[in-house]
Amino acid sequence: MNGQLExxxxxxxxxxxxxxxxxxxxxxxxxxxxxxxxxxxxLAPADRVTLYRTLKTFxxxxxxxxxxxxxxxxxxxxxxxxCHPGEHDDVHVHFFCKKCGGxxxxxxxxxxxxxxxxxxxxxxxxxxAKGLCxxxxx
Amino acid sequence: MNGQLExxxxxxxxxxxxxxxxxxxxxxxxxxxxxxxxxxxxLAPADRVTLYRTLKTFxxxxxxxxxxxxxxxxxxxxxxxxCHPGEHDDVHVHFFCKKCGGxxxxxxxxxxxxxxxxxxxxxxxxxxAKGLCxxxxx
DNA sequence: TTAAACTTTGCAATGGCATTGCATTGTAAC
DNA sequence: GTTACAATGCAATGCCATTGCAAAGTTTAA
Numbered sequence: 237m238n239g240q241l242e243x244x245x246x247x248x249x250x251x252x253x254x255x256x257x258x259x260x261x262x263x264x265x266x267x268x269x270x271x272x273x274x275x276x277x278x279l280a281p282a283d284r285v286t287l288y289r290t291l292k293t294f295x296x297x298x299x300x301x302x303x304x305x306x307x308x309x310x311x312x313x314x315x316x317x318x319c320h321p322g323e324h325d326d327v328h329v330h331f332f333c334k335k336c337g338g339x340x341x342x343x344x345x346x347x348x349x350x351x352x353x354x355x356x357x358x359x360x361x362x363x364x365a366k367g368l369c370x371x372x373x374x
Numbered sequence: 375m376n377g378q379l380e381x382x383x384x385x386x387x388x389x390x391x392x393x394x395x396x397x398x399x400x401x402x403x404x405x406x407x408x409x410x411x412x413x414x415x416x417l418a419p420a421d422r423v424t425l426y427r428t429l430k431t432f433x434x435x436x437x438x439x440x441x442x443x444x445x446x447x448x449x450x451x452x453x454x455x456x457c458h459p460g461e462h463d464d465v466h467v468h469f470f471c472k473k474c475g476g477x478x479x480x481x482x483x484x485x486x487x488x489x490x491x492x493x494x495x496x497x498x499x500x501x502x503a504k505g506l507c508x509x510x511x512x
Numbered sequence: 513t514t515a516a517a518c519t520t521t522g523c524a525a526t527g528g529c530a531t532t533g534c535a536t537t538g539t540a541a542c
Numbered sequence: 543g544t545t546a547c548a549a550t551g552c553a554a555t556g557c558c559a560t561t562g563c564a565a566a567g568t569t570t571a572a
Contacts, residue, residue, distance in 0.1 A: 241394050243467055251539090253550090255549080273528085276502075282550095283550070283552075285532090285551070286549080304442070307431055308446060308528090309528085310529085317467075331490065331491075331494060332497070342490065350480070352469065352503065353508060355507075356478075356508055356511070357505045358469065359504070360504040361502070362504070363500070363502075364499070366489050366497070366498040366499070367492065367495045367498065368494070369494055370492060370509065389520085389568095391520065393520080393521075409558095410558080410559085411558085416521095421521070421523075423522070424520080424521050426560080427521085446529090446530085446557085475560090478518095
């Protein structure tokens with residue numbers, strides 16, 4: 237059982253340990269990006285550092301990506317698109333709900349070209365929209 | 375002397391104390407956004423908390439704005455445009471140099487419309503481009 | 513001028529998060 | 543089964559943001 241989770245990990249060259257399967261499963265059931273602390277609570281009494289390293293491993297292998305939503309706390313979400321180890325999709329568009337605190341990955345929209353000063357070169361852009369999510373603006 | 379600095383503060387309803395004049399002066403001489411730690415080093419041996427509160431006061435009164443450049447450390451820069459107390463310019467476009475670590479406020483360019491899911495409402499958007507600045511890409 | 517009231521500053525302390533070191537346990541190869 | 547490597551758990555550190563409180567400074571009013 238759980239062959240699917242296992243295969244997902246193997247496909248990314250990640251050793252499918254019990255802990256990792258738990259983490260992956262938990263991540264897959266989330267509707268939005270979660271923090272390390274969220275994960276810790278959801279998987280108590282798992283060790284925080286182990287979870288931290290698990291997320292790191294997932295990220296390095298292109299299974300999840302980390303999000304800086306401006307709260308100062310890193311959030312993680314499963315990569316929906318084709319991320320490659322070490323080099324994720326360069327463009328991230330996320331939405332932070334000021335009421336519920338949820339962080340959502342937005343579907344890839346057209347990415348704006350930002351005009352840079354002379355000699356400035358950008359290879360990455362982080363975009364976070366803030367406001368009220370569907371649930372909270374009802 | 376220093377009537378200019380003083381007037382700048384007064385114009386924002388900020389009591390022009392010695393400390394605040396120092397901080398304002400320091401901020402004005404920076405070519406890019408600085409962190410609390412930067413400020414602390416530049417104005418040693420001033421107390422960190424006092425500087426922190428000074429920045430807060432400046433921010434609340436629309437004199438500086440804080441920037442989340444994705445490093446996890448808040449940066450501050452003087453508002454060049456017309457920020458109002460409590461409600462800053464909603465759109466921030468900044469550039470983070472991966473080499474020198476400098477954070478720059480970019481001139482206001484056209485801001486992209488991000489397409490949001492149904493019922494999502496955004497009133498703020500944070501955009502950070504990352505790469506190499508003019509100095510570092512030479 | 514002095515006392516009271518308010519503002520600003522400085523010091524101490526806390527809390528949260530990211531990160532690392534190291535010892536222990538689990539797993540796989542020989 | 544023993545050796546070698548990977549993963550886990552615990553302890554500890556460091557950095558940053560933030561708050562409480564007391565001391566010092568400033569303004570206002572008798």
